[in-house]
Structure formats: C-alpha cells, structure tokens
Amino acid sequence: MGLRSKTMDIVKYFEFKFNKNLGQNFLVDENILKKIIDAAELDENTCVIEIGPGIGTLTQEMARKAKKVVAIEIDKNLIPILNETLANFDNIKIIHADALKVDFNKIIEEENLENVKVVANLPYYVTTPIITKLLNEKVKVSSMIIMIQKEVAERIVAKPNTDEYGSLSLLCQYHCEVKKICKVSPNCFVPPPKVESMVIRLDVMDKKRVDVLDxxxxxxxxxxxxxxxxxxxxxxxxxxxxxxxxxxxxxxxxxxxxxxxxxxxxxxxxxxxxxxxxxxxxx
Missing domain, CATH: 1.10.8.100 (rRNA adenine dimethylase, C-terminal domain)
Known part of the structure; x- marks a missing residue:
C-alpha cells in the first residue's frame, strides 16, 4: 500500500479532521520522505526532536535509524493516533505541547538526548518563530532539517541586494551553514497547500560567522x-x-x-x- 493510501486510511479510521488553523498538511510522497531522512544523516548515536509529527509517518522512519525520537505535537486529536501508529517503537517519546512554548534545552536534558538534530515538516504559520526560537535560545542541536514554505526558504538563503534578503537571512547565516535540499510540490501533501515547499538543512556552527562584541x-x-x-x-x-x-x-x-x-x-x-x-x- 502506498503512503498516500495508508495516510488516508488512518485519517478515515480515526475520523480525523484537518485543522486549517494549525496548518496541517501531511506528507504522502515516499521520495520526499526519503530525501528528508537522507539529508538528516541519522544513526544509532543520533537523537531527534521532531516538531509536528502529524500521524507519525516521518517519525517511524526516523525511529528506525536514530537512537531516540522526541515528537512534539500541539493537536490533542493527533495524540491517540500517534500512540497507535508508533506503538511498536520503544525509542519514541510523544509530548503534547506547543513547540513555541516549550523549553527545548530542558527536554534535551530530561530525555538524556545527545547529538540532537531537529527534523520537521513545519506548519507555515510557525516557521519563522520556531527557527528564531531555536537559534536565539541557543538550543543544543547540531542541525535542523526542515520542510518549510519555499518563499521562507529563499529568504533564509538570500544574499545582499535581493528582495528576499532581510533579518531572517542574517539570523540564520550568522548561526548556521545553510543548504537547500529539494523543492516539494503541493501534490506531495494531503491536503495540498496553496504554495510550494522546500526542504533545507541548517548546520549550527560552533563559531559564528562573524565576531561581534554585543x-x-x-x-x-x-x-x-x-x-x-x-x-x-x-x-x-x-x-x-x-x-x-x-x-x-x-x-x-x-x-x-x-x-x-x-x-x-x-x-x-x-x-x-x-x-x-x-x-x-x-x-
């Protein structure tokens, strides 16, 4: 059974209703799923924080490769679904919380996470706030592999003298090495969003790109x-x-x-x- 059919069966079985306010679009393309996993470069020594696991499709694939996955989900209606779809994994922790309000470093400490990466299909409405929070709070992660709105991705990688260049570009480029992974069509999701997406990887640098006094x-x-x-x-x-x-x-x-x-x-x-x-x- 294909990923799209499997996803729709789960949605139907649990009578799940997509919440537009939470920007819920579930990835149903196996090829993009594989590209995210490959870009994350997970192994048995890697721990993952996933933001917005949905029904657990990406979560399952990461749990097969990583030491531990902590999935943070804001929608209480998805928790019972996740408890079932992820029941066969003993290296997954599901946290029902708003990722914009959690203390990521506290989670890392309490869950004994090491070599932490953030991997997520971020809802568009929280993309910039989440990235800003992770970087400004100096969350102890080595990299972020995130699927975001293509327009925001272009802002992150933008260079001077372009319309896309701005505060977000400089925040990300100050803290990270930034790399585009792939573009993602709206058809790769259920329901399809109205815009294109992009997977990018942000590798957090030990030494910032420039030296600043303040x-x-x-x-x-x-x-x-x-x-x-x-x-x-x-x-x-x-x-x-x-x-x-x-x-x-x-x-x-x-x-x-x-x-x-x-x-x-x-x-x-x-x-x-x-x-x-x-x-x-x-x-």
Whole structure:
C-alpha cells in the first residue's frame, strides 16, 4: 500500500479532521520522505526532536535509524493516533505541547538526548518563530532539517541586494551553514497547500560567522536597518545610536556611506557597524 493510501486510511479510521488553523498538511510522497531522512544523516548515536509529527509517518522512519525520537505535537486529536501508529517503537517519546512554548534545552536534558538534530515538516504559520526560537535560545542541536514554505526558504538563503534578503537571512547565516535540499510540490501533501515547499538543512556552527562584541546590539542594528527598507542607514539607525554625530562617526569609521540601505550590507558590514557603535559609545 502506498503512503498516500495508508495516510488516508488512518485519517478515515480515526475520523480525523484537518485543522486549517494549525496548518496541517501531511506528507504522502515516499521520495520526499526519503530525501528528508537522507539529508538528516541519522544513526544509532543520533537523537531527534521532531516538531509536528502529524500521524507519525516521518517519525517511524526516523525511529528506525536514530537512537531516540522526541515528537512534539500541539493537536490533542493527533495524540491517540500517534500512540497507535508508533506503538511498536520503544525509542519514541510523544509530548503534547506547543513547540513555541516549550523549553527545548530542558527536554534535551530530561530525555538524556545527545547529538540532537531537529527534523520537521513545519506548519507555515510557525516557521519563522520556531527557527528564531531555536537559534536565539541557543538550543543544543547540531542541525535542523526542515520542510518549510519555499518563499521562507529563499529568504533564509538570500544574499545582499535581493528582495528576499532581510533579518531572517542574517539570523540564520550568522548561526548556521545553510543548504537547500529539494523543492516539494503541493501534490506531495494531503491536503495540498496553496504554495510550494522546500526542504533545507541548517548546520549550527560552533563559531559564528562573524565576531561581534554585543550580539543583542548586532541584531538590533539589523532589525532597525530592515524595519523600513526604503530608509537610508543614517535615518534607520538614529534610534539605535541616539547621537547623530556619533552615528556619522560610526558610519565613517566603518567606511559605509550613510545613504546606503540595509539590504545592501553584508553580514560582515553589519558586524563592523555594531562593533564600532559599541567601541565609540564606550569611549
């Protein structure tokens, strides 16, 4: 029996109703499933945190390869289904919780997880918040293999001077090596979403891409620069620096034209700006 037929049989048997508000789209394409598993590079020493396991299709395949899988599911109606579809595995832990509210590092500690990877078919509405949470909270994972909306994936890998380039691009590229795995058609899901998806892999780097003196300031500078994309850096960064003369000194010391816009700056230039703000404010 094919994955699509098997999925529909389970949905019908349990009389499950898809919740649009939770962005539920179940993967029913064996080829994409295999590509996710291959990209995750799981083995008996790897532990996995899965966000949004659905009916457990990907969960089962990962449990066959990994040491342990912790699946976090927000929909209480899926818990009894998961308890049945995953009943034959003794290396799976199901947690009924909102992934946006859980303490991932606490889960890692309590479940004795090592060599942790996040593997997930993320609902579109939580994609950016989940990625931001995992990176900002410095969750102890080595990589994230996630299926997300193609548009968001393009933003993550974007380079300067493109429409897609922004705060999310810089957040991910500061913390991670980013790699596209494959595009995914809406036909690979039940029900099919209205947009294309993409599988990407984010490998968290031990040493960040650039050295910054104050990480909070660094991201405040980035946020301000992209808050109003049409603003020049001089106007965008006034609220961050406060003193206009100091701001001009910072831009001059950084060799950055005040008339440039945030979307033209590389991550190295943003780091230089933030570091010079820190230095000049400290003098």
């Amino acid at each position: 990480e909070t300031l660094f991201f405040n500078v980035i946020k301000a620069a992209f808050n109003m994309r049409r603003k020049t850096l001089y106007n965008a960064l006034k609220p961050v620096v406060g003193d206009e003369n100091l701001l001009l000194d910072v831009l001059n010391k950084s060799n950055i034209d005040p008339k440039r816009r945030g979307e033209t700056l590389t991550i190295e230039e943003f780091a230089l700006l933030a570091n010079n703000i820190s230095k000049l404010k400290g003098e």
